[in-house]
Every structure is written in structure tokens, then in C-alpha cells.
Amino acid sequence: MNEPARHDQDPAFRNPALSPAERVDDLLGRLTLDEKIGLLHQYQAPVERLGLRAFRTGTEALHGLAWHGPATVFPQAIGLASTWNPDLVRQVGEATGDEVMAFHHKDPQSVGRNVWAPVVNPLRDPRWGRNEEGYSEDPWLTGVMGTAYASGLRGGHDVLKTAPTLKHFLGYNNETDRCVTSSGLPPRVLHEYELKAFRPALEAGAAVAVMPSYNLVNGRPAHLSPLIKSHLRAWAPDDVLVVSDAYAPGNLTGLQAYHKNLPEAYAHAIKAGLDSFTQDDADGAATLGHIRAALDRGLLTEADIDAAARHALSIRVRLGEFDPATPYDDITHDIVNSPEHRRLAREAARQSITLLKNDGLLPLAAPRTVAVIGPLADVLFEDWYSGTLPYQVTALTGLAERCGTVHCEGVDRVALRTEGGYIGASADPSGGPLYVSGERACFDLFDWGGGAFALRACANGRHVQAGEDGVLTNDQPGPNGWEVRQTFRIEERPRGVVLRNISSGRYVTVAGGVVRTTDDPDAAAVLSVELVDSGAARAAEAAARADVAVVVLGDHPLVNGRETEDRTTLALPERQEALLKAVHAANPATVLVISSGYPFAVTWAQEHLPAIVWSAHGGQEYGHALASVLFGDADPGGRLTQTWYRSAAELPDLLDYDIIASDATYLYYRGRPLYPFGHGLSYTRFAYSDLELSSDELAEGDTLTVRVTVTNAGERAGEEVVQFYVHQQRSRVKQPLRQLRGFAKVRLAPGESRTVSVDVPVAELAFWDVTRGRFVVEEAVHKVQVGASSADIRLSTPFRVRGERIPPRDLTAGPLDAADHDEYDGVVLCDAAVDAGDAVRSTSPGSWIVFRDCDFADGRLSACVLAVSSDEGGVVTLRLDDPLTGEVAGAVTVPPTVNRHDFVEVSTPLAGATGVRDLYLVYESEGVTVSALGFCP
Numbered sequence: 001m002n003e004p005a006r007h008d009q010d011p012a013f014r015n016p017a018l019s020p021a022e023r024v025d026d027l028l029g030r031l032t033l034d035e036k037i038g039l040l041h042q043y044q045a046p047v048e049r050l051g052l053r054a055f056r057t058g059t060e061a062l063h064g065l066a067w068h069g070p071a072t073v074f075p076q077a078i079g080l081a082s083t084w085n086p087d088l089v090r091q092v093g094e095a096t097g098d099e100v101m102a103f104h105h106k107d108p109q110s111v112g113r114n115v116w117a118p119v120v121n122p123l124r125d126p127r128w129g130r131n132e133e134g135y136s137e138d139p140w141l142t143g144v145m146g147t148a149y150a151s152g153l154r155g156g157h158d159v160l161k162t163a164p165t166l167k168h169f170l171g172y173n174n175e176t177d178r179c180v181t182s183s184g185l186p187p188r189v190l191h192e193y194e195l196k197a198f199r200p201a202l203e204a205g206a207a208v209a210v211m212p213s214y215n216l217v218n219g220r221p222a223h224l225s226p227l228i229k230s231h232l233r234a235w236a237p238d239d240v241l242v243v244s245d246a247y248a249p250g251n252l253t254g255l256q257a258y259h260k261n262l263p264e265a266y267a268h269a270i271k272a273g274l275d276s277f278t279q280d281d282a283d284g285a286a287t288l289g290h291i292r293a294a295l296d297r298g299l300l301t302e303a304d305i306d307a308a309a310r311h312a313l314s315i316r317v318r319l320g321e322f323d324p325a326t327p328y329d330d331i332t333h334d335i336v337n338s339p340e341h342r343r344l345a346r347e348a349a350r351q352s353i354t355l356l357k358n359d360g361l362l363p364l365a366a367p368r369t370v371a372v373i374g375p376l377a378d379v380l381f382e383d384w385y386s387g388t389l390p391y392q393v394t395a396l397t398g399l400a401e402r403c404g405t406v407h408c409e410g411v412d413r414v415a416l417r418t419e420g421g422y423i424g425a426s427a428d429p430s431g432g433p434l435y436v437s438g439e440r441a442c443f444d445l446f447d448w449g450g451g452a453f454a455l456r457a458c459a460n461g462r463h464v465q466a467g468e469d470g471v472l473t474n475d476q477p478g479p480n481g482w483e484v485r486q487t488f489r490i491e492e493r494p495r496g497v498v499l500r501n502i503s504s505g506r507y508v509t510v511a512g513g514v515v516r517t518t519d520d521p522d523a524a525a526v527l528s529v530e531l532v533d534s535g536a537a538r539a540a541e542a543a544a545r546a547d548v549a550v551v552v553l554g555d556h557p558l559v560n561g562r563e564t565e566d567r568t569t570l571a572l573p574e575r576q577e578a579l580l581k582a583v584h585a586a587n588p589a590t591v592l593v594i595s596s597g598y599p600f601a602v603t604w605a606q607e608h609l610p611a612i613v614w615s616a617h618g619g620q621e622y623g624h625a626l627a628s629v630l631f632g633d634a635d636p637g638g639r640l641t642q643t644w645y646r647s648a649a650e651l652p653d654l655l656d657y658d659i660i661a662s663d664a665t666y667l668y669y670r671g672r673p674l675y676p677f678g679h680g681l682s683y684t685r686f687a688y689s690d691l692e693l694s695s696d697e698l699a700e701g702d703t704l705t706v707r708v709t710v711t712n713a714g715e716r717a718g719e720e721v722v723q724f725y726v727h728q729q730r731s732r733v734k735q736p737l738r739q740l741r742g743f744a745k746v747r748l749a750p751g752e753s754r755t756v757s758v759d760v761p762v763a764e765l766a767f768w769d770v771t772r773g774r775f776v777v778e779e780a781v782h783k784v785q786v787g788a789s790s791a792d793i794r795l796s797t798p799f800r801v802r803g804e805r806i807p808p809r810d811l812t813a814g815p816l817d818a819a820d821h822d823e824y825d826g827v828v829l830c831d832a833a834v835d836a837g838d839a840v841r842s843t844s845p846g847s848w849i850v851f852r853d854c855d856f857a858d859g860r861l862s863a864c865v866l867a868v869s870s871d872e873g874g875v876v877t878l879r880l881d882d883p884l885t886g887e888v889a890g891a892v893t894v895p896p897t898v899n900r901h902d903f904v905e906v907s908t909p910l911a912g913a914t915g916v917r918d919l920y921l922v923y924e925s926e927g928v929t930v931s932a933l934g935f936c937p
Contacts, residue, residue, distance in 0.1 A: 011050075014322045020238065023322070024313045033302055036309040037291055040270070041277050041284030042243070044312065055316060057114040057209075057243050057276050061153065061162070062133060062385040063092070063619070065099045068111055071387035072099060072341040072620070075352045076557075076597055077119060077149075079616030081135035082638040082680075083351035084721045084745050086148035092348055093118075093152020095341045097161045100153075101331040113319050114163045114209060114241070115153055120146040120197045121172050121213075123642045124665060125654055127567040129175040132383060132557065132597025132616060133167075136641035137665045137677065138740050139193050143200035150206035157327045159320040160208065165243060166201055168213035169232070170194055170222055174654050175566045179248075179255045182216040183657045184829045187820060188733070191768040191775070193659060195231060202236045208315060209241040212274070214248055218819075218838045219830035221258050223248055226836040228273030239314035243276040244269075249287070250279055258834075262290040267299035268834070275308040337390045342621060349618035349625035354638030355681040359610040361589055363632025363683055364548060369404040371546035372396045373539045373583055374553050375411055375446055375576070376595050381617055383557035383597065384482070389620050395552045395593060398623025402631055406546060410539035410579045412445045413458065417528040423515055425457035425464070431475030434464065434515035442532050449573035450560035452487045452502060454479055466501040470517040472508065479558045487559055490529075498524035536579045540586035549587045550630070551580050554596035557617060561598060570601035570648045577604065584609060593626065599644040599675075606674060614638075632683060635718040637745075639680035639789070642666075646674045660734055661823070666790050667736035678723050678740070678789035684714030684750070688722075688794035691786055697800045698762050700777045707757040708786050708795060712748035719747045724758045725785040725793070726765065731778055732806045732853075733767065733822070738790055762801055769806055770820040771853075777803035808855040808916045815867075815934035818921070821849035825883070827923070832931040833901050839931035841900075842874075842923030848883040849930075851919045859914040863936040864890055865907040866921075869897040874925025880913060883920040889913045894928050903931050910935075 012018055013027035028036070030050060038045035044055040060066035063074045074080065074092050083089065096117075103111040119133040122142050135145040146166065155161030171183030171194055185194055201207035210232055212222040223244055233240050252258050252265035259265035266277070266287070277287045294300045320326035335341070355362065364370070372378070378396040380389060396407050416423040417440075424441040426432030442458040455464040457474035465476045465485040479486045488508070489500045498521075499508035506517035507524035518524065543549035553576045561567045571577070581604070584590045592605050594614040605612055615638065618625060628634045643666045645651060650671055652662035659665050666677035687710070694705035706724055722745075725738040742758030765782065766775035781800050787793035809816070819829055819838035826847030832839035840849055864878060873896045879886035890908030897904055913919075921930060 013317065016323045020314060020317045023317045024310055027313055027317070028306060028310055031309070033305065036305050037288050038284070039309045039312045040275065040291060040305070041279070041287050043282045043284055045284070053321075054109065055321075056112040057241075058278060059100060059112050059115045060385050061096050061100055061115040061117045062119065064096050064387045065103060066385050066387045068103050069388050070337065070390040071103070072337050072345055073382070073387045073389050074345050075349050075618045076132040076383065076386070076616040077135055078123070078132050078597060078641065079352040079618060080149070080348060081141070081145045081641045082354055082616065083348065084639050084743060085351055086144055088348060088351060089145055089148040090152040091344055093149040094155070095152070095344055097153040097155060098331055098335045099341070100162050101328045102333045102336050105331065106333055113160075114165060114243070114315065116165045116167060116211060117153065118146045118149045118164065118201075119167045120201065121168060122193060122197050124173045124657065124659060125651060126570065126599045126642060126645070127648065127651070127654055128173045129561050129566045130563050131561070133385065137643060138641065138667070139196040140740055141641060142197040146197070147201040147204050147206045150201045151204070154206055154208065155328065159323065159326050160318045161328050163209055163241065163315045163319060164201070164207045165209035165211050165241075166198055166207045167211045168245065169198060169210050170213060170225060170227065171217045171657055172213035172215055172222070173657070174215070175564050176654060178214045179251050180216075181655055182219050182828070182830070183655070185217055186658055186660070186829065187770050187773075188660055188768045189658055195227070198232065199235050202232060202240065205237050208236070208238065208318070209243060211243050211245055212248070214245055214251070216256065221252055221256050223252065223269055223274055224258070224272045226272060233273065238318070239311045241275050241311045241315045242273050244274055244278045246278045249277050263293040263297060264299060266290045267294035270300060270304050270308050272835075275311040345619050346621035346624050349615065349621050350628055350634055351637035352618065353613060353615045353625060353629045353636050354640060355636035356612040356614055356675055356679070357606060357609065358681055361548070361591060361610040362630060364630050367403055367547035369406060369546040370399055371406050371408065371542045371549040371587070372399055373408045373410050373542060373549055373551045374579065375409055376554050377409065377552040378407060380620070380622055381557050383617060384563055391620055393621055393623035395550065395623050395626050398625075398627035399550065399630070402627050406542045408535075408539045408542040409444070410535040412531060412535045412575070413442050413533040414445050415440045415442055415530040415532055417530060418510055418525050420510065425459045425474040427459040429460055431457070431460055431462045431473050434472040434474065436510055436513050436515070447573040447575035448479075448487065448556045448559040449571070450567060450569065451489045452560045453490055454487050454559070466504055466506065466517050470506065472515040472517070479556055484558050493526050496526040496528045498526060536582035539579055540582045543583045543587040543590065546587065547589065549583050549590040550593055551583050551590060552593045552595060553580060554594050554600075555598070557597055566654060567598070568648070570599060570645060572600050572602060580605060591630065595622075599642065601645060601647050601674060603646050603674060632716075635682050635684070635716070636680060637719045639678050639721045640675055641677070643669060643673045643677050644675035667739060670737070673791070676789050676791035678721070679791070680721065680789070682718040682720060684712055684716045684718035686718070686720045686748070686788065687711045687713040688786060690755070691784070691795040691797055693784065693797060693799055695799070697802065699802045700762050702762050704760045704762060704799065705757055706742070706760065706784055706786070707755055709753055709755045710746060710748065711753040712750055715750050717747065717749050719745060720788065721745050722756050723787060723789065724760070725790060726760065727783045727785065728765065728778070729781045729783055729798070731767075731780055735767070738785060740790070765801060770822060771806060771809050773820065776806060777801060779803045779805050808853040809851060811854055811861060811935040812857055812937070815932045816851060817932055818849065818930040822852045824849045830900070830929060832903070837931065839929045841929040842926055844926050845924055847923040849921050850883070853916055854919045855916050856910070856913040860937055861910055861913065861935045863907050863909050864933055865905050865936065866892055866933045867903040867905055867931045868892070868894045868928060869900055869903045870894045870925070870928045871900075872896055872927060874923070874928040876928060876930065877922040877924055878908065878910075879920040879922055880917045883922050886920060887912055889919070894925070900929060
């Protein structure tokens with residue numbers, strides 16, 4: 001609780017009647033330079049003479065409060081978004097914010113009120129290891145859900161309950177080499193896709209902070225992005241706090257080697273907009289020392305420090321830290337895992353469950369016995385950013401409350417034999433070192449996909465891990481922790497197999513009778529894997545005795561797809577799929593329940609099984625929610641927020657961020673997906689009729705209202721998510737095939753009809769025009785498409801927009817930025833300068849970029865001047881209309897330059913360039929960079 005007000009004695013910063021800006025001005029003016037510097041670390045130093053307590057940023061609250069003990073665990077973020085219910089997502093954020101406050105009141109030093117959620121990176125590629133943290137592959141829907149969750153976290157008063165932080169800015173969808181890879185974002189992808197997901201929550205004042213990402217963007221570390229100032233802060237109505245990701249500042253001179261020393265790097269970061277350094281855990285001494293050194297060297301001014309300190313203090317003022325009281329002072333620990341929050345967790349899980357296929361088996365018609373099968377049948381998993389489960393309602397628990405059940409995990413039981421005997425495990429409940437014995441011991445073998453296996457000792461039911469000392473022990477509840485030491489790869493050898501611990505990369509060997517790891521692959525123990533009991537056979541027997549089999553498969557959130565680890569395949573784990581096939585062969589009435597944080601390519605199941613259900617890992621009430629859907633108490637409320645592909649072969653390279661050029665996401669994908677964006681079935685049928693538009697011709701400032709009538713044409717009550725898409729039919733540029741513009745989730749009784757509508761501001765139909773560097777609403781015919789998914793369109797109708805006609809590029813208006821090209825081949829975007837600007841570098845001879853519709857002013861342009869750089873030099877040729885056979889309009893020789901940021905100007909006469917033509921810059925050499933080109937009369 002805060003201290004009581006003293007009115008006439010209190011300084012202005014403690015006066016809640018003043019504006020936050022006035023209070024920050026007063027407080028900032030009272031601080032010494034050293035005290036202001038002390039605010040720039042994650043653990044802000046107290047200022048005792050002014051009564052300022054210590055303050056820390058960074059409480060994890062992605063789908064409930066994390067890392068501080070038992071708290072309500074809601075479905076993962078991808079599951080929350082699958083509800084297509086922003087109000088429900090807001091309620092979950094509100095409940096999470098309440099629990100943050102409860103823990104904060106209990107331990108204010110450990111639980112801060114700056115929360116690091118939500119994640120609003122669009123889910124561009126389903127192989128991303130952190131897929132479960134985001135909301136959707138659609139940036140608009142991501143913005144809707146992110147704003148909803150952040151609104152709940154911040155609370156409904158002017159005083160913030162918590163200070164939500166958007167993660168991770170910008171272009172972040174790969175864990176593979178995440179600190180050194182550069183995400184290439186062409187201008188259209190940047191403005192239409194990536195930035196679009198971040199803007200709504202900031203603009204609405206729901207999120208008040210942002211965390212940059214580990215990666216580089218167009219060759220520049222995201223923590224140094226000029227977009228922080230030019231866009232993020234311009235969108236928000238109030239100050240925005242920018243916090244670094246953990247240990248990311250050190251990468252600027254380490255892995256990224258972007259700067260030579262830390263004072264220089266930290267000065268650049270502060271000038272770019274970074275306010276809080278998450279570095280060296282609670283010890284800020286080194287970081288603050290580098291900032292002081294930057295000041296001493298003239299790399300920073302006190303005004304730079306003031307700007308960053310202002311953002312930090314603004315959040316604290318708006319959190320009510322200096323107020324005599326706040327609306328949240330009465331929140332106690334009783335709210336944590338309260339009955340109300342349990343009900344909310346159950347409803348969120350229920351609405352997230354998505355019916356992917358149903359040939360009539362569901363809802364279950366009062367079966368006497370259900371076989372509940374699979375490695376996820378009777379367990380709930382915590383992910384890296386979830387709280388500690390206060391209790392677990394598993395699939396088995398939920399179904400067992402409704403009917404008779406038989407349970408089978410369906411994993412193989414094996415023995416591991418070496419030349420000296422069998423690997424054995426301690427029967428002690430706390431486990432012990434593995435050893436070699438003459439007696440056969442057994443282990444349960446779990447397949448988590450991607451070649452990752454876990455071993456559970458039958459002797460005590462504990463998982464095997466490779467300890468820091470290299471000794472294997474059976475003392476773990478399962479895969480866990482940041483460094484998961486409980487998973488192994490099985491590698492074939494001529495006489496058997498060897499085990500390799502995934503975390504350490506070391507091989508399992510036997511030394512002195514003790515099982516441990518070694519760096520020497522030749523010293524690995526060659527093992528024979530003896531099948532003691534087939535999990536698939538046992539599961540098939542159980543399924544054959546039951547009326548229905550429910551097989552629960554999926555991922556472990558800490559294995560093969562998590563922070564630091566991307567997936568390489570979309571396939572189900574091989575042994576899990578074999579288990580599914582065996583169960584279906586034994587009992588055709590098989591329901592596949594997928595519990596996962598990302599899509600799987602379940603093509604065999606789609607072809608052969610009668611029913612498939614998916615949900616994200618659903619939190620503590622998962623089993624109750626699942627049972628209510630399987631038994632038909634509730635209609636499946638979930639719809640997919642990203643495309644499920646048939647194979648990873650349908651995806652571009654993981655590091656290819658240009659969704660437009662690569663036809664990625666539902667916006668541009670031209671194939672036939674396994675399940676399309678927006679897909680999800682109901683137990684009833686819905687009919688669409690009477691599609692109406694407020695007008696069939698609109699101007700840029702208008703708003704289009706779309707209305708449609710939806711009728712429950714079935715015999716059961718049900719929920720439908722009515723989805724509204726728009727497609728621009730003609731354009732100067734490649735347009736999305738369809739783009740979500742609104743939706744309405746409705747519950748209808750049998751025979752009930754309802755008219756639903758959405759408003760689409762015409763301004764939202766704009767795209768980024770690279771020829772003029774701004775959004776443009778183009779003169780064009782559009783089509784409204786309304787239906788149950790992006791591929792299940794029931795009604796459509798056209799309308800016309802009176803917009804602009806994009807003129808040819810005026811080459812006399814000024815230089816063209818090379819990054820503003822229309823198409824490309826064999827190039828990468830890179831940084832034109834340390835602080836700002838993009839350029840284009842060739843990756844192979846024959847690479848090119850093209851500027852379409854260039855007006856050469858009837859031949860009055862005599863020369864072209866290019867800003868270029870290159871380590872070794874090269875040649876750039878200008879061709880008209882075609883990169884291979886087009887007429888040569890000029891050529892330049894690029895000299896070797898001092899470094900990649902050292903651009904020099906080279907020029908060439910223009911020959912034969914008249915009228916409106918396409919201009920190709922063809923890089924005849926690898927490693928040549930062009931930042932701009934201008935034209936002279």
C-alpha cells in the first residue's frame with residue numbers, strides 16, 4: 001500500500017490532481033544525474049531521500065502470472081485467440097492483472113507491476129518455436145487480441161493496474177540463431193504486416209511499454225531500431241517505456257558485434273529509444289558504469305538520460321506509486337485461483353477447443369466406456385511462460401467424471417542393454433545415478449518429435465536427466481527448466497544405437513559402472529533397445545474393449561519447439577502417429593485430440609479418422625472443458641487463427657520474412673491447406689443470407705458497413721464465428737487473396753436467425769505505396785467475402801472505392817531509395833548507416849531489383865547517380881524492362897570502399913531511356929550494396 005498523502009507537505013510528483021506529465025517534470029527535476037542513471041536498469045535503484053522505492057521491470061504474465069508459484073493457469077495465448085472472443089480475452093487479462101497485484105502486495109520486491117505481455121508477433125511460420133506465445137498469423141486479428149489482453153492487464157481506471165509490455169519488436173519468428181540472423185522486411189511487409197500488429201494496443205493506450213527483439217532487422221539490431229521513435233512513440237497517447245530483452249544489450253558488442261565497445265553500444269541504444277537495460281540480472285553496476293562512461297566520452301548528454309528516465313518515471317506515476325491510494329489496494333491473495341478465476345479458466349479453455357473434422361461421431365452419444373489413450377491423456381504441461389498449475393484436470397479426469405474409462409499411456413516400455421549388462425535405475429523415490437546391472441530394468445520411452453526422446457524409469461516413475469556433472473540420474477518429474485536436460489537423441493550405429501543428450505550434445509557412456517556422458521562419440525556406449533511391452537499393442541487392446549477411443553497426442557511445450565528451438569517438421573512424432581494408427585485399427589470409433597502450441601500436419605488422421613479436435617495446452621481446467629465439448633454440453637467454440645499446412649514443404653524458408661514474395665500465410669498462400677485460417681466446425685449447421693452493403697461505391701473517408709443474416713439451420717444450439725474478408729481485385733501491386741476485416745461470434749438456438757454487421761473504414765483498405773512512401777487507397781473494385789472460414793466463403797459481393805491512381809515514378813522528384821523497389825531476386829536488405837536507413841546488397845552475380853513504371857521524362861534525364869559500397873568492388877548494370885535481355889541503359893563500376901556504411905557516388909550516362917519503363921538494377925557482382933539512385937537532367 002502507498003503512504004497516506006500529506007497534501008501541503010507533499011511535492012508535486014505526489015499530487016494525483018496534477019497531470020502525469022507535470023508530476024514527472026517535478027520528480028525528474030529533483031533527481032541528480034546519478035539518480036537518473038540509476039533508473040535505466042531493470043532493477044531501478046531506490047532514491048531514499050525522496051522516498052522512491054526500488055522498482056523492477058519484467059513480471060511474466062502471458063496467460064496467467066508465471067514464475068512465482070501456483071496461480072491460475074489459462075490456455076496458452078494461441079488458445080485464447082482461438083476463442084475469437086476479445087471480451088473473454090480481456091477478462092483473462094483482467095484476472096491475470098488482479099493476480100499480479102495480489103502477489104505484488106505480498107512481495108513487492110519480487111513481483112513488479114511492469115508485465116511482459118502480450119506477445120504480438122504475427123505467427124508467420126508455424127515452425128517458430130514460440131508459436132504458442134502469439135495470437136494469429138493475421139496482423140489485424142493479432143492487434144485485436146493483443147489490445148484485449150493488454151486492456152485487461154492495465155485495468156479500467158486512469159491509474160494503471162499493471163504496465164503491459166508488447167513483445168517482441170520487430171520481425172521475430174525464428175529461434176534458430178535468433179541473435180545473429182537478420183529479418184528482411186521490405187517496406188510493404190514492414191508496414192502492412194509487422195507494424196500493423198503492434199499499433200492497435202499502443203494507440204488504444206492498452207499497452208504502455210515495448211520490448212525489442214533479439215534479432216536484427218534489415219541488418220540492424222532491433223534494439224537500435226529507429227522505428228522505436230518514429231513509429232512506436234508516435235502512435236501512443238502517453239510515454240512508452242522501452243525495455244530490453246534479457247541480456248540483449250550485451251549482444252550489441254558480443255554476438256552481433258555491431259559496436260566495438262559497450263559505452264558506444266549503450267549510447268546508441270539510449271539514443272534509439274531504449275530506456276531500461278535487462279542485463280546482468282539484479283546487478284546493474286556494470287551497465288550503469290557503461291552509461292556513465294558514454295556520458296564522459298560525450299556519446300550521450302544529460303538530455304538523453306532525461307528522456308529515458310522520463311519514460312521510466314512516467315510508468316511509475318501512472319501506476320499510482322506516488323498516490324496516497326489506488327483502486328487496486330484492496331486486492332488480496334484470496335483472488336488467486338479463486339472460484340471466479342477457475343470458472344474463467346474453464347470457459348476460456350472451452351471456447352478455445354476447435355473441431356477440425358467430424359463425420360458424426362461427435363458429440364459422444366452416452367458411451368459406456370471410453371478408452372483414453374496417449375502420452376498426453378492424463379497429464380497437463382506447464383510451458384516456459386505459464387504459472388505453476390494449482391491443480392490439474394486432465395483429459396482422463398474430465399472424461400472419467402462422465403462415464404467409465406480405461407487408460408493407456410501408449411508408450412513403449414524398453415530395456416537398454418550394454419556389453420556389460422542392463423542399464424538400471426534406483427527405486428528410491430528421489431532417484432539416483434543410473435548404473436549397469438545383470439538384472440533387466442525398464443524405461444518408458446516418450447517420443448516428443450524432432451528426434452527428441454525422454455526416458456522414465458519404471459523403478460520409481462521419474463525421468464532420466466544428464467546432470468551438470470554428466471551423471472545420468474532418474475530424479476526428474478519430466479522435461480523441465482530453461483536448459484532441458486531430460487531429452488536424448490537416438491543415433492544409429494552398426495551394432496546398435498547410442499544416446500546423445502540434447503542439451504549438452506554429449507554422448508551416454510558407462511564409466512566405472514556409472515552411466516554418464518562424454519564428449520567423445522567413439523566412447524559412447526552402444527546399446528541394444530529391447531522392447532519389453534509395446535505401447536501401441538496395449539493401447540489397441542484397451543481401445544478394442546471400449547465403445548470409443550479418445551487418443552490425446554501433441555507436443556511437450558519445453559521440447560522440440562520452444563524458446564531457443566524451432567521445429568524442422570510439422571509431422572506428429574513418429575511413435576505417436578504409429579500409436580494412433582494402431583488404436584484406429586482396433587476401434588474405428590476413434591477421436592484424435594491434439595493438444596499443442598502449434599499446428600501439426602495430421603494428413604493421415606484427416607483421411608482416416610472420423611473426428612479430430614485441437615486445442616492449445618489449455619490450463620488447469622482443460623479436462624472439464626474437453627469433456628463438455630466431446631459430450632456435447634457445449635458447441636466447439638474455437639476457430640483456427642493460423643493456417644495448418646499439409647507439409648513443411650509448402651512453407652518458404654524459416655528466415656524468409658517476405659510473406660508477399662513467398663506467398664506465405666493465408667493472405668497470399670495459393671495452395672490447398674489441410675485446415676484453412678478461420679476453420680472450425682460446429683455440431684449444428686449455419687446458413688448465410690441477405691448480404692448487404694451500406695453502399696456499393698465509397699470514398700477514402702467513408703466507412704463500409706457489411707450486414708449478413710446467419711441462421712442456425714440445425715437441431716442443436718451452436719456458436720458460429722462469422723468472418724468478413726475483403727479482396728482488392730485490381731491493383732498496381734500484388735494484393736492479398738483475402739484479408740480479414742472483421743468478425744462476429746454469435747450463439748444461436750435451433751432455427752434462430754440474427755443479422756450481424758461489421759464496419760470497415762475505407763482507410764483500412766490502404767496498402768503501402770513504395771513509389772511515394774505512404775499508405776494509399778487505390779481506385780479499385782473490391783469484393784466482400786463472408787463465411788465460416790477463409791476457405792468456406794458463403795456469400796460475396798463487389799463494391800467500388802474511389803481512390804487514387806498511382807502515377808508513374810517521377811524520377812525528377814528526388815532520389816529513389818533502393819529499398820523501395822517493387823520486386824527482387826538474389827538480394828538482401830541491409831543497413832545503409834549505423835543509425836537509420838536501408839540498403840540492398842547482392843548475394844550472387846545476376847541479382848536484381850526493379851523499379852516499375854519509371855517516367856524517364858521523354859529522354860530529358862542524362863545520367864543516373866548511385867550510392868554504392870562494396871568490400872571488393874563490382875559492376876551494376878541498368879537495364880530496361882527485363883533483367884536479362886532488357887536494353888542496357890547504363891552501367892557503373894563500384895570501387896572498393898572502407899566499410900559497408902561507406903557509400904560513394906558513382907554515375908553513368910543514360911542511354912535510350914525514354915517514356916515510362918521498368919528499370920532493373922542488375923548486380924553483376926556479389927557483395928555490392930546500393931542505398932539510393934538519383935537522376936540528373
